Amino acid sequence: MTLKTDHLAGGQFYIRVQDALANAPIRANFRKAMDGLMHKRATALEDTQERESLRELAANVRLRALARLPELLIQLEKKCQSQGIQVHWAQDAQQACEQVLAICQQRQARTVIKGKSMVSEEMELNHFLAEAGIEALESDLGEYIVQLAQETPSHIIMPAIHKNTQQISQLMHEKTGTQLSHDVAYLTECARQQLRERFQQADIGLSGVNFAVAETGTLCLVENEGNGRLTTSVPSCHIAVMGIEKVVEHLEDVTPLLSLLTRSATGQAITTYFNMISRPRQPDEKDGPEVVHLILVDNGRAHLYQDPELRDTLRCIRCGACMNHCPVYTRIGGHAYGTTYPGPIGKILMPHLTGFANNAALPSASTLCGACAEVCPVKIPIPDILVRLRREAVNGDQINPSVMAEKGFKRTWKEALAWQLWAYLAQRPRLYQIATKIARLGHYWMPQSLGAWTQVRTAPRPAAKSLSQLRRDAEKSL
Amino acid sequence: MSARDTILQRLFDGRTEALGETQAQVPASQFHVLAQVKMSLPARLQAFQQAMAKVEGEVIVLTRAQWPQKMAAWLADHTQAQRILVPPAHHVLGQALAPLWQGQWGHTWQVRTYDAPIETWQAELFNEVDLAITSTRAGIAQTGSLVLWPTPEEPRLMSLVPPIHVAILDSQRLYNTFYEVLQVEAWAQQGMPTNALLISGPSKTADIEQTLAYGVHGPKRLIVFVLVDEEMAEVCDAP
Numbered sequence: 110m111t112l113k114t115d116h117l118a119g120g121q122f123y124i125r126v127q128d129a130l131a132n133a134p135i136r137a138n139f140r141k142a143m144d145g146l147m148h149k150r151a152t153a154l155e156d157t158q159e160r161e162s163l164r165e166l167a168a169n170v171r172l173r174a175l176a177r178l179p180e181l182l183i184q185l186e187k188k189c190q191s192q193g194i195q196v197h198w199a200q201d202a203q204q205a206c207e208q209v210l211a212i213c214q215q216r217q218a219r220t221v222i223k224g225k226s227m228v229s230e231e232m233e234l235n236h237f238l239a240e241a242g243i244e245a246l247e248s249d250l251g252e253y254i255v256q257l258a259q260e261t262p263s264h265i266i267m268p269a270i271h272k273n274t275q276q277i278s279q280l281m282h283e284k285t286g287t288q289l290s291h292d293v294a295y296l297t298e299c300a301r302q303q304l305r306e307r308f309q310q311a312d313i314g315l316s317g318v319n320f321a322v323a324e325t326g327t328l329c330l331v332e333n334e335g336n337g338r339l340t341t342s343v344p345s346c347h348i349a350v351m352g353i354e355k356v357v358e359h360l361e362d363v364t365p366l367l368s369l370l371t372r373s374a375t376g377q378a379i380t381t382y383f384n385m386i387s388r389p390r391q392p393d394e395k396d397g398p399e400v401v402h403l404i405l406v407d408n409g410r411a412h413l414y415q416d417p418e419l420r421d422t423l424r425c426i427r428c429g430a431c432m433n434h435c436p437v438y439t440r441i442g443g444h445a446y447g448t449t450y451p452g453p454i455g456k457i458l459m460p461h462l463t464g465f466a467n468n469a470a471l472p473s474a475s476t477l478c479g480a481c482a483e484v485c486p487v488k489i490p491i492p493d494i495l496v497r498l499r500r501e502a503v504n505g506d507q508i509n510p511s512v513m514a515e516k517g518f519k520r521t522w523k524e525a526l527a528w529q530l531w532a533y534l535a536q537r538p539r540l541y542q543i544a545t546k547i548a549r550l551g552h553y554w555m556p557q558s559l560g561a562w563t564q565v566r567t568a569p570r571p572a573a574k575s576l577s578q579l580r581r582d583a584e585k586s587l
Numbered sequence: 588m589s590a591r592d593t594i595l596q597r598l599f600d601g602r603t604e605a606l607g608e609t610q611a612q613v614p615a616s617q618f619h620v621l622a623q624v625k626m627s628l629p630a631r632l633q634a635f636q637q638a639m640a641k642v643e644g645e646v647i648v649l650t651r652a653q654w655p656q657k658m659a660a661w662l663a664d665h666t667q668a669q670r671i672l673v674p675p676a677h678h679v680l681g682q683a684l685a686p687l688w689q690g691q692w693g694h695t696w697q698v699r700t701y702d703a704p705i706e707t708w709q710a711e712l713f714n715e716v717d718l719a720i721t722s723t724r725a726g727i728a729q730t731g732s733l734v735l736w737p738t739p740e741e742p743r744l745m746s747l748v749p750p751i752h753v754a755i756l757d758s759q760r761l762y763n764t765f766y767e768v769l770q771v772e773a774w775a776q777q778g779m780p781t782n783a784l785l786i787s788g789p790s791k792t793a794d795i796e797q798t799l800a801y802g803v804h805g806p807k808r809l810i811v812f813v814l815v816d817e818e819m820a821e822v823c824d825a826p
Binding site for chain 1: 590593617621701764769795798
């Protein structure tokens with residue numbers, strides 16, 4: 110049976126979902142990967158008391174940081190500047206791209222080597238730089254593979270999770286001339302050799318930021334491969350891009366976040382490298398970038414911040430546990446969402462980044478099973494926010510208008526009219542009684558089929574007696 | 588209005604209405620769950636070794652007496668390294684390793700220091716150095732991590748570019764948790780260095796179908812020599 114989905118106004122999304130569901134290798138790759146990741150997280154956090162205490166602490170750290178967000182950003186800026194880091198602010202993706210380009214042009218840079226950064230994906234930076242004649246090369250192995258395939262990441266932690274070894278072997282063979290081999294160690298060694306040269310030649314290294322510490326002006330990067338360290342140490346200029354929500358107040362605040370980030374994401378006690386950068390190379394130092402830039406990217410976040418309930422979205426530390434545990438994500442994979450951030454966090458974040466109507470289907474594409482909220486290390490109530498967004502999509506409240514941009518984009522004139530009619534009747538008891546009587550009499554003529562609603566449900570019917578009728582009957586029988 | 592002012596204005600505006608309910612209601616953080624992790628030194632050593640072993644980090648426990656010779660002998664037996672990078676003679680570790688320079692221990696290694704800015708010898712560091720020996724600032728038992736603050740004597744790329752990284756850790760500087768390191772050493776109060784690092788094993792990736800592979804961009808091997816006192820040696824089975 111094919112479900113009717115026209116009414117969901119997310120046309121392209123549902124076409125991609127149908128394609129993904131019909132793609133057996135994709136489903137097998139995701140199923141296998143997500144089962145493995147769920148098991149690893151469970152093993153790494155098996156002490157439930159410790160886990161819950163840590164989650165409580167991590168959520169508290171993020172809440173405290175968000176409560177003081179503007180002050181902390183100012184403190185971070187001051188501290189960074191006093192240590193020689195140049196700070197820039199970008200209102201949207203376009204502005205952030207232009208700032209990166211301006212730095213490239215100022216340094217006459219031709220190549221940028223990149224550590225993993227989801228904000229740069231959000232900015233579509235590689236494409237932007239390519240149009241300006243500057244090559245941006247991904248150095249995280251997963252990102253490198255995805256770039257070779259001219260695709261986008263399908264997972265925020267494991268960008269190439271949708272591919273199996275055979276597909277990657279074929280891809281590397283075609284694009285880089287390696288042997289056709291299913292030996293992962295061989296493929297990894299080939300990538301190492303190919304990228305080592307590039308690190309040495311790159312004019313600029315560009316990275317993301319996992320946490321920025323306001324009190325010390327420190328940029329923290331979490332990684333396993335060492336490409337993040339090479340990116341931030343070898344080229345003479347380092348540009349860090351970060352979403353404005355990534356700031357924390359104190360240095361000690363990173364300890365619970367780091368512990369939960371790596372364990373929630375991949376079940377590791379810690380990643381191989383935790384890299385803390387607080388200033389550019391000093392006169393007596395022999396390596397490291399001479400110039401460090403920090404670009405603070407808003408891109409919808411400050412707007413989202415204005416709503417206390419939606420603001421919880423900004424607690425996210427990008428571990429990906431919500432997608433690893435999501436029954437929808439596991440079945441359709443990351444690309445079906447068509448967004449930079451897929452899965453549950455993507456559903457509640459993307460409407461603020463690229464428009465509510467553009468992401469119309471996302472809040473509805475959930476069973477509200479609650480697995481995401483159960484595993485979230487910072488306790489974001491994702492299902493509650495999904496329900497809130499569903500409500501916002503048809504929100505017509507003009508008395509207490511919400512701050513949500515494009516609110517009510519799904520609200521039809523029929524719906525608006527129905528509520529107006531109801532409001533009119535509800536203020537006139539006599540009319541209301543007549544209307545309910547007509548509805549009861551019309552009981553038998555109610556259509557059996559009510560579009561998409563009745564595909565999986567029986568049609569509702571007005572009761573034979575109204576509530577006031579039942580009350581009257583009850584009073585009589587006393 | 589600049590982008591900065593617009594963003595900050597929005598954040599300040601967004602908060603006024605909710606100020607009472609959020610700012611006032613976020614209580615101070617309780618770090619008890621991290622602060623309560625307290626192990627004895629043997630337990631810390633064991634935890635450190637176990638965590639390192641999980642990620643293929645190699646840990647060798649040595650007593651302090653003549654540890655440089657013992658280390659050199661171990662490296663000669665267990666690596667094929669020829670060209671070795673060490674801290675300079677005016678550095679504590681460099682001084683301890685000085686006999687290496689003079690070939691006093693009968694090795695034929697070519698030894699050099701990181702004595703010039705990277706720009707002047709980048710190709711050599713990337714292509715020719717087999718192994719680098721660095722000191723560490725501290726260790727973390729819970730996660731099997733080394734704490735490094737690179738310096739002009741031991742720059743950042745020393746622990747990153749050569750295929751083998753050898754690190755010397757004094758067991759007396761083995762902490763329980765990262766939280767404890769930050770508290771006891773008062774990092775935030777004394778100010779952060781240009782670069783501070785936690786290193787927990789050799790470089791690795793699982794980006795190809797979740798299959799673990801070591802040595803993707805950084806060192807392929809991480810060898811940690813932990814120095815212990817004589818009385819600890821029996822507990823730890825140190826040579």
